[in-house]
Amino acid sequence: MVNHYEDNLNDIFHALADSTRREMVQMMAERERTVSELAEPFDMSLAGISKHLKVLERANLVERSINGRTHICRLNTESLSQATKWLQFYERFWNNRFDLLESELMKAKKNEN
Amino acid sequence: MVNHYEDNLNDIFHALADSTRREMVQMMAERERTVSELAEPFDMSLAGISKHLKVLERANLVERSINGRTHICRLNTESLSQATKWLQFYERFWNNRFDLLESELMKAKKNEN
DNA sequence: TTTATATTTAACTAAATGGTTGAATATAAA
DNA sequence: TTTATATTCAACCATTTAGTTAAATATAAA
Numbered sequence: 001m002v003n004h005y006e007d008n009l010n011d012i013f014h015a016l017a018d019s020t021r022r023e024m025v026q027m028m029a030e031r032e033r034t035v036s037e038l039a040e041p042f043d044m045s046l047a048g049i050s051k052h053l054k055v056l057e058r059a060n061l062v063e064r065s066i067n068g069r070t071h072i073c074r075l076n077t078e079s080l081s082q083a084t085k086w087l088q089f090y091e092r093f094w095n096n097r098f099d100l101l102e103s104e105l106m107k108a109k110k111n112e113n
Numbered sequence: 114m115v116n117h118y119e120d121n122l123n124d125i126f127h128a129l130a131d132s133t134r135r136e137m138v139q140m141m142a143e144r145e146r147t148v149s150e151l152a153e154p155f156d157m158s159l160a161g162i163s164k165h166l167k168v169l170e171r172a173n174l175v176e177r178s179i180n181g182r183t184h185i186c187r188l189n190t191e192s193l194s195q196a197t198k199w200l201q202f203y204e205r206f207w208n209n210r211f212d213l214l215e216s217e218l219m220k221a222k223k224n225e226n
Numbered sequence: 227t228t229t230a231t232a233t234t235t236a237a238c239t240a241a242a243t244g245g246t247t248g249a250a251t252a253t254a255a256a
Numbered sequence: 257t258t259t260a261t262a263t264t265c266a267a268c269c270a271t272t273t274a275g276t277t278a279a280a281t282a283t284a285a286a
Contacts, residue, residue: 017126029206093142
């Protein structure tokens with residue numbers, strides 16, 4: 001059994017583990033962007049940006065539509081919320097743990113009196 | 114200016130971009146674990162697990178206390194919620210976009226009549 | 227039809243990653 | 257004091273990554 005869900009999470013987290021790519025995501029969060037727009041803020045070759053874009057696409061974080069000679073890139077919510085869901089699931093555990101700790105502390109405090 | 118926040122996000126997302134490490138996180142979410150406990154489900158050398166653990170520690174996702182010859186590993190909420198916050202911030206943008214789209218569709222529907 | 231623009235592809239490189247094995251360290255148990 | 261257990265460290269290896277430059281492709285503009 002191949003686990004596509006796991007593969008996808010690998011790709012998503014990997015894609016987000018790079019400052020340049022996260023900045024690109026930020027830019028696309030504001031609005032759609034062409035490849036050269038995405039490249040503009042960075043001191044990096046267009047080929048370099050093109051590669052980063054591919055990593056984001058592999059993770060399904062970005063979709064592209066080709067309009068003449070310019071490519072228009074936009075974010076895809078689906079993958080992002082997959083990652084968020086994973087994180088939030090485990091945060092819940094911690095928060096429960098903390099709630100537990102807190103209630104223990106409250107008990108302890110009561111017994112002080 | 115060095116950006117520690119960005120570095121940290123790189124480390125966190127990188128740490129989470131590996132199935133083995135995510136499973137280790139899951140285990141520690143349930144309760145504290147020793148290194149050998151963490152290693153048990155995997156078909157991998159202890160040295161391998163030890164390295165994965167280091168990656169999680171570098172990301173501040175895990176803290177370790179040494180108790181005799183066994184090391185006890187537990188999760189650190191802080192880093193996880195840093196990642197969650199980053200993700201949620203950008204999800205907000207998308208959701209706003211979707212709300213906008215939705216209201217446009219409503220308008221269009223009205224004009225149909 | 228020629229030239230300029232937008233982008234990708236290919237080939238290359240240095241560094242990082244994910245794994246291994248074998249030896250080292252430190253502590254606990256016999 | 258010897259032996260067993262828990263863990264890390266060091267050295268190594270194959271693969272992936274993040275970047276480069278130069279050439280290729282495709283479209284738009286002169």
